Amino acid sequence: MQNWIYILLIILGVYMFISVMLYVLQDYFLFKPEKLPKDFQFYYNNQEIEEYNIDTRDGEVINGLRFKTENPKGVVFYLKGNSKSIKGWGKFAVDFTRHGFDVIMVDYRGFGKSTGRRTQKAVKRDMQVIYNKIKEKVPEKYIILYGRSMGSGFAAKLASMNNPRMLILDAPYYSLSKVAKKYIPFMPLSLLIKFPMPTYKWLKYVNCPIHIIHGTDDRLIPYKTSVKLSKIKPELTKLYTVIGGGHKNLNNFESYHKMLTEIITTRPKKANLEGSSFHVKHASKRANAKA
Structure with a gap:
């Protein structure tokens, strides 16, 4: 009996150790930031382009870029x-500026020149501050929200609290908790994960209209994730499938660019x-038998 108790205590100890390490180190696994010096050009x-810095209410700085066009048709955040x-990431702005849209990109806390400790609440608040700044100069009917992978969640949150022209999700996840559970199903992620x-x-x-783009060969966030998401608001949602597309290479598919062009340049018709x-x-x- 004592041996079983001893083994159980060891298992419990290992489980608790893994839980603590997962909680402490999850930022390292979730985020791969690149830091830039303040004088980086x-x-x-x-x-x-135009570079800008936005001060947050907790004294941090969010650094971003505006990719400018002449007589813009709208703004893509x-x-x-x-x-x-x-x-x-700035190299992808051309996919929108070539169609006459300005593009706003920002670095999350701890990325690039942006400062501050990342929390889900803080990043959501930061993105709303940026959105408000855009809204001061551009009516919402001309604002497009584009969320790529990790950014898809923040974009969806912004769209839920505002009234942009449309929301575009590129390789979105159902929830990060669901993604993590795929790899560590035995852990209490609802209690441990800082960014659900x-x-x-x-x-x-x-x-607003929701457009979801996903590749069929995405091994990080499976295509079926977008199928599930498209069923949440089916009357507002359109799902675009990139046959053979992975998680990081959709921009290398002609079909992706055709889809994007259709989405941002075509006015929806009932x-x-x-x-x-x-x-x-x-x-x-x-x-039929009776007939």
């Missing part, structure tokens, strides 16, 4: 993924269902 070929800094990021909950309160087969039901076998 951003430069992009054939792109006009691009919320990037969990790695590097806007130094590298429940995208599926926030989407319930989004009232389908005229008069005279269509809408609501027409197939006859049952029994009905």
